[in-house]
Amino acid sequence: MPQRSLPQRSRVRRAASLSFAAWVLGTAPLWTTPAPGGVTDAVGPKPATSGSTDNPEVPRVPPGGRTRDEPVDALADAPPSRPHTPAATGPSAASPADSPRTPSAESPARGPGPSPAVALRRWDFTDTHMGVPIRITFYASAQQHPREAAAAAFQRIARLDAIFSDYRADSxxxxxxxxxxxxxxxxxxxxxxxxxxxxxxxxxxxxxxxxxxxxxxxxxxxxxxxxxxxxxxxxxxxxxxxxxxxxxxxxxxxxxxxxKRPGMRLDFGGIAKGYATDEALRVLQQHGIRSALIDAGGDLRLGEPPPGRTAWTVAVADLTREAAIAERLSLRRCAIATSGDLYQFVEIDGTRYSHIIDPRTGEPVVVRRSVSVLAPSGMLADALASAISVLGPQRGMRVLDRFPGTAALVFQLGEGGRVERFQSRNWPPAIDEPRR
Structure with a gap:
């Protein structure tokens, strides 16, 4: 896969150190180089069972799922979201093969929480809001009331859906x-x-x-x-x-x-989901939960890493192939959002039109492009992924310099069907070679 060099940007080498990543960002590290010992081999999100503690998989950021840049409740046939308390059966012991990353009764993990002596276990909850399944994964002890914490986070998301939806007449x-x-x-x-x-x-x-x-x-x-x-x-x-x-x-x-003008219509589809992930993480933190990940249809918000690990493992999806991975990253305390047209497009008279619209011209993007953005907040990552999709890699990377603590990766379909790769100078190194 060819990679183009952008003006005044150097490619982040795979051996780049954590201190280098922190230096170019000018902030505390938002992402890290992988820790020794490797990562799980699971690819893509599996169906989650509320309250389960099954083997942790790699969250995948799709290049424009069904709701990328659509209105907040893009599934027009979906009923409005309502506050919901997800069912949970309590944590189950992890299999020996999952140790030490998944806590078990035999080898309890330690991590952020009310007391360093309290064992933390993995919890997964899934509910549908804003037109997408939203998955919340975190590590907590029973004393932290994980069901109540997850319910509070989902209720916060439902409240935001009621505010920002352009489908609900009462929003x-x-x-x-x-x-x-x-x-x-x-x-x-x-x-x-x-x-x-x-x-x-x-x-x-x-x-x-x-x-x-x-x-x-x-x-x-x-x-x-x-x-x-x-x-x-x-x-x-x-x-x-x-x-x-x-x-x-x-x-x-x-x-x-x-x-000011008649006929104006607000569309928060490119920013509200990111904001919702920020707010969900904040609610979990108010419940004393620090090791958490929120996945809202591919918009990911990450808190502290799982106990015993230095980072979460996140996979960036391939530009042209469903369920394929372009690369995997080690991330913590940041957000990542991906915008693209793998799933949402229309062909009219031989031209492929993306669902992503250039607000300045009213025309859809016609170049096959997938943009992933890392940022300190989900709201910023969400919006910048949309903006760079419109601007393209060269102009997009220049605009990115106006937002401290951000980084971007762009895959674009070039001449002859070749996938071209562009990245900002502070894009973190991948964990390993792309999986085929």
Whole structure:
């Protein structure tokens, strides 16, 4: 697989040290080189059983699953999410082959928690919110009430779904959109304010390549995907006239928002899932749980690593092949999001259109591309993966320099069907060669 060198960027060598990764980021290490002893050989996420402690597998970041950059509740037929207490049967002892990474009754693992003497066991919980199965994995003792902690995290995600969904008529996002062009200032929740102000800042720094006002154009292209027919130029121009982050007015003193132009429609599909993973991890931490991983349809948020290990193992999916892995990374205390069109695209008159829309033109991306972004927060990783998908690798890497503590990897289909690889200078070294 050829790899192109980008201007003023050096490829991170496989033997790069942890101290080097920390130095180029200018922060405490967010990702690490692999620890001795190797990692599990499992590939991709297996169906999770609530409350199970089966052998830990490698979370896989797909290159654009069903909901990558779609509205928060992209599955139009799915009912609205509701707070749910996941069923759990309690931890089961790990098999001897799983030791020492999976705690067992015979060899309890130690890790972050209320007391260094308390044994931590692996717990997995899965529930559906924001149109995707969301999996929460963490290590905790029974004294930390893992079922209650997981339920609280899912309830927080459900609350955010009710705020940011553009499918639910009673969502806060829908109410804001319905008031567009009325001249009315709308008071918003702290969550909406946090995400919307962050989105506007990211839009400015990415030159408009990420923009939550892209909703009118997204709706047109959703219909085009169903009908296999391009929207008319007239309808595209009309929709595009209501797109632009500069049309959002923010009253910072009173925490109010006004959308200036009629027809504006907010679409948080490229940022809300990342924010939800941040919030879910925060809830777990409030319950004293530090070793945790949240997987929201491929948007991953990682806390402290599992007990006895230096990092989580995360697999980045291949650009063109389902269930294939491009490379594996050792990560901790960070977020990773991947954007691509492996699953979501439409072919019209011989042209393959991605579901990812350039907010500046109203046109979908037509280059086969998969973008993975590492960032300190899920919200930032989510948004930047969308932006770089639009900008392409060269411009995208330059924009990335405006966001401290971030790194990116881009796979792109070049001439003759060859997959080209681009990466920022601080992308962490892979654990091993790509698995075939």
């Amino acid at each position: 806060e996002a829908r109410r804001l959109s319905d008031a567009a062009g009325s001249g009315k200032w709308m008071s918003v929740s702290p969550e909406m304010w946090d995400v919307l102000t962050t989105a506007v800042e990211i839009s400015a720094k990415t030159e408009g390549a990420f923009d939550v006002t892209v909703g009118p154009v997204v709706r047109l292209w959703r219909r085009a995907r169903r009908q296999h027919r391009r929207p008319s130029e007239e309808r595209l121009r009309e929709a595009q006239s209501a797109v632009g982050y500069r049309l959002i007015e923010l009253d910072r003193r009173c925490r109010r928002v006004r959308l």
